[in-house]
Amino acid sequence: MSFDTTALNRRRHRFEGRSQVWLFGYGSLIWKADFEFIERRIARLHGWSRRFWQGSHDHRGTRESPGRVLTLVPDPDATCIGVAYLITPAVFDALDQREKNGYLRHVVPLAFGDGTEVEGLLYLADEHNAAWLGPASDAAVARQVAHAQGPSGANRDYVLHLAEALRALDADDPHVFAIERLLRESATATGA
Numbered sequence: 001m002s003f004d005t006t007a008l009n010r011r012r013h014r015f016e017g018r019s020q021v022w023l024f025g026y027g028s029l030i031w032k033a034d035f036e037f038i039e040r041r042i043a044r045l046h047g048w049s050r051r052f053w054q055g056s057h058d059h060r061g062t063r064e065s066p067g068r069v070l071t072l073v074p075d076p077d078a079t080c081i082g083v084a085y086l087i088t089p090a091v092f093d094a095l096d097q098r099e100k101n102g103y104l105r106h107v108v109p110l111a112f113g114d115g116t117e118v119e120g121l122l123y124l125a126d127e128h129n130a131a132w133l134g135p136a137s138d139a140a141v142a143r144q145v146a147h148a149q150g151p152s153g154a155n156r157d158y159v160l161h162l163a164e165a166l167r168a169l170d171a172d173d174p175h176v177f178a179i180e181r182l183l184r185e186s187a188t189a190t191g192a
Ligand code: SIN
Pocket: 024, 025, 026, 027, 028, 029, 030, 069, 070, 071, 099, 122, 123
């Protein structure tokens, strides 16, 4: 698969007859909503967990020195808390560009706090995409994140913004908070 999934995503869902779609954000889409939306709600996705296993060659790193950004991995007992945005299908043109480094759109069931359930779309990067990095120890992830930088800024800021946003949602995520802690500790140790 090529790095750029824009064309693949365009073919995946045509949204015929739909004027509104729920988009589920679990990573930067939680705290960086640079697109128009009609409504924003906290939502839960059952059976998936966040992992910094996806490479970022276009936003938080480069081809030579990729950053690590989030994807979701199947985890039967887990619930991923994120944010659902109600958007028009036209917004996917910009979203497909933003998430083009290996992410594909998938349809998922989402649950809201009031017990209602809706169908949503999210961007998922699996092990078959060209930008996949895969598992690494927390220490290795934090080391890579600490050094990576791309057109959208420091990889470190991606993690720190996300950790703050998750706290604001009252969402626990041991993986994200462990990497955040290591980044803050190493900044203190180096005086950065
Ligand atoms: C998401 O936020 O839902 C996808 C991953 C990212 O862009 O950080």
